[in-house]
Amino acid sequence: MVDREACLIYFRQAIAEPLSVPPWSEWWAANDELAAASFPLVDYVRLKHRRLLGAQQILQILGELPPDYAPQSPLTSGSCCRCGERFLNDPAAAETGETKCNHCGIRYVSVHGPEQE
Numbered sequence: 001m002v003d004r005e006a007c008l009i010y011f012r013q014a015i016a017e018p019l020s021v022p023p024w025s026e027w028w029a030a031n032d033e034l035a036a037a038s039f040p041l042v043d044y045v046r047l048k049h050r051r052l053l054g055a056q057q058i059l060q061i062l063g064e065l066p067p068d069y070a071p072q073s074p075l076t077s078g079s080c081c082r083c084g085e086r087f088l089n090d091p092a093a094a095e096t097g098e099t100k101c102n103h104c105g106i107r108y109v110s111v112h113g114p115e116q117e
Contacts, residue, residue, distance in 0.1 A: 003034055004038035006034065006038075007031065007038050007039070011055035011056075011058065011059055014027070014084055015052070015055070015056055015065070015081075018072075018077050019086075023079070025085060025103075051104075052081065052083060053081070055084075074108055080103060083106075085101065085103040
């Protein structure tokens with residue numbers, strides 16, 4: 001199925017190198033109908049509501065990602081691993097070691113915590 005493969009290519013790239021593809025909201029706006037035609041209803045709903053996390057789950061079901069796959073931190077990848085939107089670093093995050101995605105609201109904590117002097 002060529003259409004489905006086009007979606008899977010985007011999913012793989014969005015997870016591996018998020019800044020090399022459009023953010024999820026742009027891709028979804030252009031490919032909503034393609035996804036509806038390419039995936040069973042349960043997977044379409046998964047993608048619509050879980051966004052990039054849903055795409056990750058589909059790749060795990062297909063065996064392309066291990067069940068214990070841990071996505072890159074948005075602080076290093078530049079993209080939220082849940083919603084697939086570009087991640088805007090908050091300058092206050094450097095002080096607190098914590099920030100949140102402006103799109104989905106998930107909180108991220110730096111592994112290293114705030115910079116110590």
